[in-house]
Amino acid sequence: MIPLPPNTELTADAEATARAAAEHLLTIAGSAPGDRVAICLSGGSTPKRLYALLASPGFVERVPWARIHWFFGDDRVVPWDDPLSNVRMVREAFGHAAPVPATHLHFIPSDKGAEAGARAYERVLQDFYGADRLDPNRPLFDLVLLGLGSDGHTASLFPGKPALAEREAWVAPVPEAGMEPFVPRITLTFPALASSRSVLFLVNGAGKREPLQRLANGEDLPARHVESAGRVTWYVDREAAAA
Numbered sequence: 001m002i003p004l005p006p007n008t009e010l011t012a013d014a015e016a017t018a019r020a021a022a023e024h025l026l027t028i029a030g031s032a033p034g035d036r037v038a039i040c041l042s043g044g045s046t047p048k049r050l051y052a053l054l055a056s057p058g059f060v061e062r063v064p065w066a067r068i069h070w071f072f073g074d075d076r077v078v079p080w081d082d083p084l085s086n087v088r089m090v091r092e093a094f095g096h097a098a099p100v101p102a103t104h105l106h107f108i109p110s111d112k113g114a115e116a117g118a119r120a121y122e123r124v125l126q127d128f129y130g131a132d133r134l135d136p137n138r139p140l141f142d143l144v145l146l147g148l149g150s151d152g153h154t155a156s157l158f159p160g161k162p163a164l165a166e167r168e169a170w171v172a173p174v175p176e177a178g179m180e181p182f183v184p185r186i187t188l189t190f191p192a193l194a195s196s197r198s199v200l201f202l203v204n205g206a207g208k209r210e211p212l213q214r215l216a217n218g219e220d221l222p223a224r225h226v227e228s229a230g231r232v233t234w235y236v237d238r239e240a241a242a243a
């Protein structure tokens with residue numbers, strides 16, 4: 001078995017990962033200090049089952065939909081109805097069953113292009129937060145959901161790219177993605193992701209063994225640099241862990 005990151009919960013399979021993450025999300029939402037809950041969603045394919053589960057019987061009645069505001073950790077610079085769009089993935093997963101108030105789903109304005117879209121999304125976040133500087137004692141997000149790319153990226157923070165070094169801006173353009181789909185991206189930066197009460201990584205499948213092993217070997221991969229004011233928890237299924 002691959003040595004796993006600290007605070008890893010080993011799950012039986014992808015379904016168990018989704019169920020564990022759903023329960024974790026409900027716990028975080030239920031303990032949020034304010035009257036609003038800010039959750040930052042991951043893109044990619046792994047979290048789709050989690051999102052569908054939240055909208056399914058047994059969970060949909062337990063989610064405080066009226067209090068939760070949903071944000072995105074990154075998106076591809078494509079139209080929102082493009083198959084590559086994380087917005088489309090989330091909308092399809094939530095479907096019509098999730099009673100998300102229209103003003104509570106805060107899309108990344110990918111239609112503005114990478115540069116202008118990043119600036120615009122930063123304004124969305126700052127308007128919601130009520131300030132343009134992050135207070136270490138007042139996290140922006142209650143929960144951040146993240147995935148792990150096969151190259152060790154997370155959100156759209158790819159190895160060797162300039163966005164890794166961004167320590168002031170909350171959102172950064174990524175003109176060239178580090179792996180497929182090779183379309184421009186918009187990503188939250190490490191300081192924005194760190195302004196959180198809790199971070200969950202969801203990692204399933206044999207394709208993640210390599211980045212997990214590289215992290216265990218101490219390699220300086222972007223996912224290693226994700227911090228939180230609270231706890232960074234990894235939900236890793238047995239196939240990814242080679243367990």
Ligand SMILES: O=C(O)[C@H](O)[C@@H](O)[C@H](O)[C@H](O)COP(=O)(O)O
Pocket residue numbers: 042043044045046047073074075076086146147148149150153154155156
């Ligand atoms: O927009 C994206 O693609 C995600 O934000 C990205 O960081 C994703 O989480 C990883 O690439 C893992 O993707 P999978 O879940 O599809 O393996």
